[in-house]
Amino acid sequence: MSQTCQPIRVHSPHPLDPLSSEELTHAVEIIREQAQLDSRALFEQVRLREPEKSLVHKFVDGNNIEREAFAVILDRNADKVYEAVVRLNDATLQSYTWVPGVRVCTLAEENAEMQEVVRQHPDFIAGLKRRGIENIQQVLVEAFAVANLAEPDEKNLRHTRAHCFYVENPGDNTYARPVEGLVPVVDLNAMTVLRVEDTGVVPLPPDPGDYRADRLEVRPALAALNIVQPDGPDFKVDG
Known part of the structure; x- marks a missing residue:
């Protein structure tokens, strides 16, 4: 493997200390370069590979x-999950192993990407309009796992049945007003909308579900309650 990443000076007060931000960044750079990964590859986790107890x-x-x-990588181009081990002292990718038959969780980066793809889909926009929602930016779209509920011809896909929520004002309770009956089905690896299922309009919940003190009528503050022991406690702590 070609190597241009330079080793970093590694200092740790203890071998079990978590990776520093510099070490995390360096590990990702080494893997991307030496495994020849492009920007579509995502890292599910990067953490310390603990040394031998001895x-x-x-x-x-x-x-x-x-x-x-130690890192777990999703190569979306190949639809494969890999485990990698990196030696940070000499900037070497020690191993890069395909792990067949596994999936990684939905990652924050792809959830944000998926939301924008769904928001631009004409069937989704039309479904929102049927529910009286004109401002697409007021709709939060979140990826939820399909698990064993996938259609027979989609069980091999890494995809999501997204849930949608209407957030009328910034700072509102995000999940108080679900957009029922409108389900975008998205292939996460290809980042394409497979279809938008619309089972019929259900009215939005009228209550924004906002329970913050500055948006509610709250009861007056309680009277002060003081519990004191002017002579100290009746016990001693030894040790």
Whole structure:
């Protein structure tokens, strides 16, 4: 593998300390470069790969230690999940292994991307208009796992049946007003809308469900209650 990422100086007060922000960034850069991944590859997790216990037990403050990162990567182009191990001290991708038969969770980056794709789909826009919603930016679209409810010809896909919520004003309770009966089905790897299911208009809940004190009539403050022991407690703590 070609290598242009440079090693970083690794200093840690203890071998089990979590990866620093610099180490996390460096690990991702090494994997992207040496595994030849483009920007569509997503990282489900990047964390410390703990050393052997014998090395931990022998550690003395100030020792130079080998730091390794473990990562789980979704290659959306190949529709495959990989596990990687990176040696941070010398910027080396030690292993990059395909793990067949597994899926990663829905990630924040693709949820945001999916929302914008759905918001631009004409069937989704038409479904909102039938419900009296004109401002597409007032609708939150969130990916939910399909699990075993997938159609027979879609069980091989990594896709979502998204749930939608009407958020009339910034700061409103996000989940108080679901848009019922309108379900975008999205292929997350291809990031395309497979279809928009519309089972009929259901009126939006009228109550915004906002329970913040500055938006409610609250009862007067309670009278002060003081619990004191002027002579101190009747017990002692030893240890």
